[in-house]
Amino acid sequence: MPRKPKPVKRTAQAANAIDYGPLEDWVGFRLRMAQSASFQAFARLAHDVNLKPGRFATLMLIGRNPGISQTALSLANGRDKSTLTPVLNDLVKRGLVRRSRTPDDRRTYQLALTAAGQRMLKQLAACAISHDRNLDRIIGRRDRAHFLSILRRIEVELSSDRANEKPSGRRSR
Amino acid sequence: MPRKPKPVKRTAQAANAIDYGPLEDWVGFRLRMAQSASFQAFARLAHDVNLKPGRFATLMLIGRNPGISQTALSLANGRDKSTLTPVLNDLVKRGLVRRSRTPDDRRTYQLALTAAGQRMLKQLAACAISHDRNLDRIIGRRDRAHFLSILRRIEVELSSDRANEKPSGRRSR
DNA sequence: GTAAAAAAGTTTTATTGCCAACCTTCCGCT
């Protein structure tokens, strides 16, 4: 059976021949590439579940903190609060999240998972466990805790930097 | 006409009281949060330079690999090739990048920096060095190499997974 | 040689994200 042999891919520059220059060891670049790879790997795992991978953290945080407000939720998962509005609209419409008014403060909503939302969270958690097992293998059990602590430090220190803005060393063009 | 109020963001709900559940130690989540913080910190540093931070890797890769094709470039910086089209249009329009046809293959373009593009790259490199020095301080010199090697491993291993994955991504449009 | 398949780029469509402006509600003052 004459299956067509795959021709050798001939891009102008093979990917392994690329010169990354300073990017090679630039933490910001590697962080972005690793995050992108991790996200897409999880998306493949979670493909069967009828929910976008970005919704996972939202569901988990609501499930763990019933009654949480939208602003607190947006802070917890590092997204702008306006980003949350369409997401929650969708989750409520699909019967996964319940949004109820707070009696003593009519500005805020109280968020909670419905029974269906909890089932969905369980399915996603199964994907996450599988994904995390992959990452465990890649990182190595011994380094995992240390690696996580560095990620947390980056997150915390750079976020607090937001307060003291850099003095602008303006360059002319 | 009411004067627009200066909004001062206050952490109304204590973010430290949030229960992150399994997210607390989930590598994918921490990667996303750290990457987001790093990206925004760099964006603040590069604010003065008249170029979006996302363009930096693109310029660096073109500068280091003159004659590279768009597809090879998209692979090298981990973005879809369709994403590159408007970016390059903009860079060409601003005189930073030159796009020329390859004589023996009229499908591909050859990308290269103009003199202005090289100057811009130098400015951005200065920001990157400053940013990286911050990250050095946070990570710690001793752990830096190890941390980078883990990020590279995540990137490589999870990307290679993509090849032998089920091709079942049917989406209606 | 010619037709089919593959590759490079572009366009279209949809999602996700931020920011700024806005509305409503609450709270602190006087």
Next chain:
DNA sequence: AGCGGAAGGTTGGCAATAAAACTTTTTTAC
């Protein structure tokens, strides 16, 4: 009270991204 500012949430505008469909050109199969 009632006024002004602060806080919770929504809306609109814009940028970045990816996936699929499409165009042009090249390569492969026969």
